[in-house]
Amino acid sequence: MRAARPAALAAIAAAILLALVPVVARGNITLLSLGFFTFLYVAQGVAWNILGGFAGYISFGYAAFFGCGAYTTALLWLGGWAPVATYPVAGIVAALFSLVVGVPTLRLAGPYFSIATIGVGEAMRILALNLDRITGGASGLNLPTVVPSKAWFYTAALVFAAVSFAVAAAVRSSRFGLGLQALRMDQEAAESLGVRTALFKNLAHVLSAFIVGACGGLYATYLQFAHPDSVFSFTESISLVLIALIGGLGTLWGPVLGAAVFYAVQDYLQTSYPTFHLLVYGVLLILILLFEPKGLAGVAGRLWRRTPLAWRA
Amino acid sequence: MFSAQNLISVGIAALLTAGLYAIMSYGLAIIYGVMKVINLSHAGFLMLGAFMTLVYFQLWHLDPILGAFLNLPVFFAAGWLVYTTLVRRVITALPIASLLLLFALWLVIQNVALAIWGSDDQSIITAYTYTALPLLGFRIPLTRLLVFGIALIVLTVLHYGLGHTYIGKALRATVQDRQAALLVGIDTEKISAVAFGLGTALAAFAGSLLTLLFSFTPDFGGSFQLKSFTIIVLGGLENLAGVTVGAAILSFAESFAVLFMRASLQNVIAYALLVIALIVMPGGVAQLMTRGRS
Numbered sequence: 024m025r026a027a028r029p030a031a032l033a034a035i036a037a038a039i040l041l042a043l044v045p046v047v048a049r050g051n052i053t054l055l056s057l058g059f060f061t062f063l064y065v066a067q068g069v070a071w072n073i074l075g076g077f078a079g080y081i082s083f084g085y086a087a088f089f090g091c092g093a094y095t096t097a098l099l100w101l102g103g104w105a106p107v108a109t110y111p112v113a114g115i116v117a118a119l120f121s122l123v124v125g126v127p128t129l130r131l132a133g134p135y136f137s138i139a140t141i142g143v144g145e146a147m148r149i150l151a152l153n154l155d156r157i158t159g160g161a162s163g164l165n166l167p168t169v170v171p172s173k174a175w176f177y178t179a180a181l182v183f184a185a186v187s188f189a190v191a192a193a194v195r196s197s198r199f200g201l202g203l204q205a206l207r208m209d210q211e212a213a214e215s216l217g218v219r220t221a222l223f224k225n226l227a228h229v230l231s232a233f234i235v236g237a238c239g240g241l242y243a244t245y246l247q248f249a250h251p252d253s254v255f256s257f258t259e260s261i262s263l264v265l266i267a268l269i270g271g272l273g274t275l276w277g278p279v280l281g282a283a284v285f286y287a288v289q290d291y292l293q294t295s296y297p298t299f300h301l302l303v304y305g306v307l308l309i310l311i312l313l314f315e316p317k318g319l320a321g322v323a324g325r326l327w328r329r330t331p332l333a334w335r336a
Numbered sequence: 337m338f339s340a341q342n343l344i345s346v347g348i349a350a351l352l353t354a355g356l357y358a359i360m361s362y363g364l365a366i367i368y369g370v371m372k373v374i375n376l377s378h379a380g381f382l383m384l385g386a387f388m389t390l391v392y393f394q395l396w397h398l399d400p401i402l403g404a405f406l407n408l409p410v411f412f413a414a415g416w417l418v419y420t421t422l423v424r425r426v427i428t429a430l431p432i433a434s435l436l437l438l439f440a441l442w443l444v445i446q447n448v449a450l451a452i453w454g455s456d457d458q459s460i461i462t463a464y465t466y467t468a469l470p471l472l473g474f475r476i477p478l479t480r481l482l483v484f485g486i487a488l489i490v491l492t493v494l495h496y497g498l499g500h501t502y503i504g505k506a507l508r509a510t511v512q513d514r515q516a517a518l519l520v521g522i523d524t525e526k527i528s529a530v531a532f533g534l535g536t537a538l539a540a541f542a543g544s545l546l547t548l549l550f551s552f553t554p555d556f557g558g559s560f561q562l563k564s565f566t567i568i569v570l571g572g573l574e575n576l577a578g579v580t581v582g583a584a585i586l587s588f589a590e591s592f593a594v595l596f597m598r599a600s601l602q603n604v605i606a607y608a609l610l611v612i613a614l615i616v617m618p619g620g621v622a623q624l625m626t627r628g629r630s
Binding site: 081306308 | 598
């Protein structure tokens with residue numbers, strides 16, 4: 024707890040500072056959209072980490088939840104709902120779908136779970152492409168054109184990121200979080216000590232799917248468009264894996280750091296080399312797996328320990 | 337739609353595809369069998385094999401079939417190198433570490449290919465690409481027959497090699513029990529490197545053969561990789577002979593499913609089979625049969 028308190032204070036201070044940005048730079052669309060996408064990735068990376076990092080179940084299939092959320096919001100919005108009201112529903116639909124996926128597949132050992140989630144994710148994308156009456160198929164769905172300001176989206180994404188971070192922090196310090204850590208290290212030992220592994224794994228899955236689904240809803244509102252190949256894309260799935268792994272698997276701050284770096288690099292390289300960022304992350308991931316399994320958070324920790332005591336605040 | 341004529345022609349098509357599927361998945365099975373590593377870079381080497389075939393074709397007008405055979409030593413060396421420089425370092429860590437490492441390698445290969453060749457569709461047109469042969473009253477594309485024949489020959493040679501050479505026997509022994517293999521004096525470390533080289537070479541070989549049938553992009557390979565997983569899971573993961581069984585099941589399921597559903601949904605069959613097979617029969621089809629007998 025002693026270490027957790029300054030971290031919580033730092034998180035709150037950072038959130039307040041970031042919340043002031045739209046007040047100061049209301050007209051700076053570039054900055055606000057950079058913030059929007061970064062926070063959206065932070066929210067999702069942190070959520071993914073609840074299952075992937077804390078419990079050690081690496082899923083390559085979160086685009087399925089993102090897509091479910093995006094289409095739930097899209098359809099309800101077209102049906103006359105206010106976008107904000109649709110986000111919890113988007114989360115619930117994604118969470119329910121995560122049960123359908125998770126109950127059978129979370130029984131598999133780690134690597135087989137990963138492979139199965141690739142299958143589920145891709146199957147969902149193809150299904151969405153073919154259910155054209157609901158999803159608009161290959162031409163996508165055009166959504167209402169009346170949307171809130173960029174500053175509103177910035178703040179909404181920041182709220183999502185903050186909530187996601189708070190949930191992950193609460194999970195990590197709870198008995199539930201300890202249970203997840205225990206089952207990651209040794210499933211059978213955890214079970215023999217009374218950890219209800221099946222329940223815990225599914226709970227972690229549902230919780231993170233809810234957040235990612237709600238993020239999908241927010242994303243669809245921002246773009247005013249939903250397309251199966253974009254919201255159900257494999258790239259969306261692997262983005263979350265990369266954010267958490269590059270940032271630091273299983274750490275609280277890792278995915279935050281990872282998402283910030285991820286979107287900044289992507290945004291910087293997008294104009295000249297549309298997919299080049301994936302090459303950068305691929306190389307980074309190889310280096311991390313070989314030399315620093317705790318990712319950027321681990322590197323930051325090392326630098327911190329090297330800093331002379333007098334320099335530390 | 338369900339006339340005998342139609343069913344037979346679908347059956348022939350399925351059989352021909354099964355040969356391709358078997359050769360495509362064999363490398364994955366060998367690597368999994370020897371070191372229990374799920375090779376997510378399989379798709380990358382499949383795609384790279386196809387592009388190298390294109391390069392040979394453009395440079396020297398080398399026929400894709402000869403290109404496939406040229407790819408064998410080239411990619412054996414590449415696989416050996418990948419194993420000794422990368423995979424070996426994480427193999428003792430958690431199984432997920434090697435999976436993620438090879439996934440990262442896939443990303444790197446794919447995006448290097450994108451940087452070199454761009455995302456346009458590529459294809460190799462040879463003199464015989466559009467030739468069809470009459471067979472039992474059906475017209476069969478020559479390329480499909482060639483791919484099937486070559487796959488059959490290579491699989492036979494491979495089967496013989498695994499059964500009758502020292503390296504082959506040592507490799508199979510390592511698949512069965514790594515510790516015991518080590519105890520009887522097999523250099524399992526070397527066998528692992530050989531297996532990774534062989535698996536990579538076969539992936540690239542299959543990629544070359546695919547250029548005879550399909551056009552390709554750097555994204556090409558992902559769906560074939562998932563199909564390969566389906567096949568080796570159906571075949572029983574550690575059972576090398578099971579690969580052909582898995583390939584036949586998937587190919588027939590896909591081909592006949594098209595009679596009932598949209599062709600664009602065809603890949604869903606493979607993905608659904610993958611998930612179901614992983615959950616219901618981790619030991620593959622063979623396990624179901626033995627369970628039924630006892």
